[in-house]
Amino acid sequence: MATMNMIQAINSAMVTMMTRDPQVVVFGEDVGYFGGVFRATDGLQKKFGKHRCFDTPIAEGGIVGAAIGMGAYGMRPVVEIQFADYIYPAFDQLTSEAARIRYRSAGDFSVPMVVRTPYGGGIFGGQTHSQSPEGLFTHVVGLKVVIPSTPYDAKGLLISSIEDDDPVIFLEPKRLYTGPFDGRHDVAVKPWSAHPAAEVPEDYYRVPLGQASIVRPGEDVTILAYGTMVHVALAAAAESGVDAEVIDLRSLIPLDVETIMTSVHKTGRCIVVHEATKTSGFGAELAALVQRECFYQLEAPVERVTGWDIPYPHAFEWQYFPGPARVAAAMRQAMEA
Amino acid sequence: MATMNMIQAINSAMVTMMTRDPQVVVFGEDVGYFGGVFRATDGLQKKFGKHRCFDTPIAEGGIVGAAIGMGAYGMRPVVEIQFADYIYPAFDQLTSEAARIRYRSAGDFSVPMVVRTPYGGGIFGGQTHSQSPEGLFTHVVGLKVVIPSTPYDAKGLLISSIEDDDPVIFLEPKRLYTGPFDGRHDVAVKPWSAHPAAEVPEDYYRVPLGQASIVRPGEDVTILAYGTMVHVALAAAAESGVDAEVIDLRSLIPLDVETIMTSVHKTGRCIVVHEATKTSGFGAELAALVQRECFYQLEAPVERVTGWDIPYPHAFEWQYFPGPARVAAAMRQAMEA
Amino acid sequence: MLHSPRLDRQAVALRPARNAPLTLRIPEPVARPGEPVNFSKLRLSAPGAVRRPALDAEPRSIHDLAYELIRVLDDEGRAVGPWVPEISSATLLSGLRTMMLTRVFDERMYRAQRQGKCSFYVRSTGEEAVSAAQAAALDAADMLFGSYRSQGLLIARGYPIVKMMGQVYSNLLDPLLGRQMPVMYSSREHNYFTVSGNLGTQFIQAVGWAMGSALSGDTRIAASWIGDGTTAEGDFHYALTFASVYRAPVILNVVNNQWAISSFQGIAGGDEAPFAARAVGYGLPALRVDGNDFLAVYAATKWAAQRARSNHGATMIELFTYRAEAHSTSDDPSRYRPADEGSKWPLGDPIARLKQHLIVRGEWSEEKHAALQEEVTQEVRNIQREAEAQGVHGNNQTPSPRTMFEGVFKEPDPRLLKQRQEAGF
Amino acid sequence: MLHSPRLDRQAVALRPARNAPLTLRIPEPVARPGEPVNFSKLRLSAPGAVRRPALDAEPRSIHDLAYELIRVLDDEGRAVGPWVPEISSATLLSGLRTMMLTRVFDERMYRAQRQGKCSFYVRSTGEEAVSAAQAAALDAADMLFGSYRSQGLLIARGYPIVKMMGQVYSNLLDPLLGRQMPVMYSSREHNYFTVSGNLGTQFIQAVGWAMGSALSGDTRIAASWIGDGTTAEGDFHYALTFASVYRAPVILNVVNNQWAISSFQGIAGGDEAPFAARAVGYGLPALRVDGNDFLAVYAATKWAAQRARSNHGATMIELFTYRAEAHSTSDDPSRYRPADEGSKWPLGDPIARLKQHLIVRGEWSEEKHAALQEEVTQEVRNIQREAEAQGVHGNNQTPSPRTMFEGVFKEPDPRLLKQRQEAGF
Ligand SMILES: Cc1ncc(C[n+]2csc(CCOP(=O)(O)OP(=O)(O)O)c2C)c(N)n1
Ligand SMILES: Cc1ncc(C[n+]2csc(CCOP(=O)(O)OP(=O)(O)O)c2C)c(N)n1
């Protein structure tokens, strides 16, 4: 066991898998000698050589296209897209190719690939360093979408993703890299070291895809969240005094429908929280699902607390960010319904 | 007035606008001399010259990128993406650029551009000529998304889209090009000429964006549909004997929330129908919205009848296509709830 | 056009009067329907005229080859010049057979589509030497990333034609379980990568595969094929960039058949510089080859393959040919090009040219050719009968619709189990 | 590596023994931190040595220019050779002032970021001649599609520096209403297109703008700038393809400052062929220019602009320079390149070189230079005071948060009216 922040845990996952499996290769912009702009691949080139971890041209479509070919060859590429905002040039390779190759070839070929990419706001990155595009990928059949909220989960989920034989979009909440940020931007941020989930085994372990985690059991309202918003939801629960059950989805595809349903059946109320813009975000899918499966249990409409339907505005980071106050207000409102 | 099928109506919209506004230019793959693989741009080059309607390299990202620049210059480009399945190479230019330029430049620059593209199945096009990607674009703030279901609407909506000062994704249900296909693939398809909405003025008129149309008033259940599914819903209403109110959304962004809410307040039941895959499709947004705004009126959960969460399989066109039988079954089920 | 208020809205005035108005050039082919065919602008190197550089030549030192045309067969069918390959008569005859089989297969499937037996088909008529000669020049273990017009590669590798027909018919024999449109074959066993309906994507994938092979210390190389029109896609650029940077063991083929559906190759920029020339700018060697000359294609491919196998990296080959038929069964070329353009193509028919060479070589005769023609026709006809017994498109002889809910992921998807039940399968 | 069961799963055996194992090349820069700087591999043409072709030269006939380096200033600061531009001393002095202003501005903003007054900043130190000379060579009505490192273009065009600071501070003066990260300027009035955080996208947009101008019979041309690293994006390829096909009146500039964050230019393929060479393969003329030589940059840009204005179409210019400082305030170059690499850059500092030239020309002196330095420093300091009075990042002196709900579309979005109410603004 070691105490790790989320970057270190992600790095440790790659070290673990590169050690165990010579087919695991890591590449992307600035990930080689430099170790990545967020340091996630720090030391990998030194440790495993420049043929296992190397820099690429600035061409996200090329990175993913090459990874697909390599995956089909038999490697397990783990590629980094420097910011999730820059994943769109790879959109065609991801949706038309990576997601489809197993199905269209009837299993002849497959793409065991992980696309790691930092997402979300909270770092004053403005509209091109803050986006949360997970919703788009959940609509693409053939892609898995995974988002950790703690160092422990980050390592375990990344290992499961690397071992998965299908393409996984692994979105890393960059605001959580160094500490469990709960949205209270005016309060000094705690480092991960104070958090129990910063205790991370140095060796191999898995957190399976498709299993949500109940991070705070409660009776009154179910909060569905992932990534940074898990911590925001916990802060909101504390702030509101509502006995919320906070569920960290951990993977959106596959989705742990059962845990969600069991909880909402119990609480009869549900709030979905994400940082992405509202319209057609993954919150829409969750709300649609919950109202369908728990219709007769629901005592209030499923509420969405999300980013506004605007690009992430640089100066208004905290006015955009769906912080604990907004989530708490939604909780209280749900209780009144 | 003339009788037009949907292709002719779309062509007529472009003729009308190219005649009225010298800034309107049309380009795309095979749209020039040949007039487009679906003939939508037939005759435009001959009529307006090759500087108003021309072929482009096969580079959807290039087409959209060039259109953005031209739009910023002051033209009104109307570009064709040959199949919606091929829009993904343009995804970055659409989402990071076209959708953002007005906002990020605080109005300095804008992108008055229409991207026309045929979408949907029913023509045995397999997984790369049948997709319905509208849901993705509804999640991108800054894009409008328009889908007609009749020749009359197609022309009127396309004119409104061309006159719009913001980027519009104009999705054309290719299965409706030649007739109002209602999903009964084993029945001879009627041509448009027998349909009242095939009466199309040859001159200028608009169908405004953001106004849904109640194509079948009814009391028992609200069906939300667009494109091909409008006709499927009508067939299902007839088949099921349920007194359905069928709403043709016509534009997804902007969305006519009021018409939807008024209807569901009345009927207390709602079914959303689309051909796109289910998870995180636009049906999720509609269901999330309706359950939120009509929670106390709903007598049954909002149901989604959609394509399955698989790539459109060539041999199983009709097993994938959400036809009238499935919609009718959902109607009956909703009535029993 | 300058008077529109809308234009002024975004544009700032200040137009220097000193310049003439700008104009935009819209490229046009030499001839449209009804106009006389004219190939006089084609610059064709003489057979045997282009030098054959060393395998380890510096790319820039051979940049002229991107502007020439490597040809081996002269007008009499003799093999001339430095590019004459070492090639056995058996290989030539087998290549001839592949081409003839491909053409017959194409014709049968084309007719099947016209008879409503399949939804769609794409012929490679006139371009058969590309697949046949390149497959012959590569090893069976090399990985091929073809396009929808690369059926000849599979045929050359001995992939069962009955399976190809099964795929085209989406019938009980379809190895792809009815999931793909016709001609989007896939065969791991034959090292033939699953064909995509999305143009160009396979080009960079082939580079990635080759990178994987090189990273693994393997000896297998990759090859990929795209059309002239498709060179405009971003994937083309990614492929050239990655292949250059990492010196990946891959052959990047551009099949310039002069047309991309209705767009002539000038719409992709082919009039401004040959497609092969693109590669030079990335520091890659490029060969431009008469695509209807089996020997030239074979020789160029061997050169590129040897270069790759010797760790000198990637080569681009432009295969200069002509799409003799419609783009696909959905297309009618008489709407956009002169009907007789194909028959006037100065580089002829690849089958006729190889036949002539074999005759000149003393290995072949008109009679033998006619007999082979009869044989392959009969063979395809028999296979077709066998294939159609297992269903044609639309007659419901398909794999079980249950299967359509399987294989999106390796593990069963719980959503799809539910959806399958809902669908009643 | 060949023993993994996973590898065998997808790969077919059959590996010909006859070949040596393949290897993949991973490019490396000449020197990493702690290693001696070594620029001996740089091939620099001598000042004045490169010919100046006619404006209407066939692109292929001048392909050698993509491999040379146009230089005008010799080591003594004299202007030599065929590229010596007709340029007034006033223009030179104004260019010098632009460069000095840019450098001082950059330094002040860099320090402001270090003081927490802005969230982010990007300097153009060492590359000032690119923007200053190119802006001087273009008309004010020409449309510029810059990158985040093109601040010098705006400064050269007289855009108020106080507004630039307002943008960087996201304060009350910010013309972009706090919506954009620092340095992503936009000014329709100054024909400066809104800068994107997404690399490369502006390249094809510039081509589209130029196409619009040409379609309209206008006389204005477009120019765009991207970095060496960004040439790998698809938009680069789209831009070259469209510019070539339609002969669009645009100048496509690649600012090769040797680094893309931590990746040296070889990772973008610059070691295999100069970036300018890419253009040749598309049939476009390319000039490769000493980017730290104000006169050479000016002359090349004038040539390209005149060519475009005369309807000969697009030109690519590679500006060979060196990124003397960190990529941005988020970067620490000492982690990946030798600390003294910048100071050893053989093509020097563009400000020092132009100063020397002006002195040689008899138009300038050390004293005048020192005075100008003092003047621009004072000017920027005063502007900064003025700007900071209107707020710095994080001190809540911003436009009203209400505004963030406006302007996604031209017409108000009903969703956003509701959301704004919900937000309480
Ligand atoms: C990304 C994408 N865009 C457009 C299409 C539609 N399309 C199919 S084939 C074709 C023409 C391709 O021409 P070329 O590359 O020259 O190949 P050829 O058909 O001549 O072999 C087009 C535009 C597609 N399949 N994929
Ligand atoms: C599409 C995209 N991918 C990645 C990035 C992250 N990024 C920002 S600047 C940069 C390096 C660019 O280098 P270069 O093009 O050489 O320009 P320079 O910074 O040297 O001026 C990278 C990778 C981005 N902004 N956009």
Ligand SMILES: [Mg+2]
């Ligand atoms: Mg072609």
Ligand SMILES: [Mg+2]
């Ligand atoms: Mg750079």
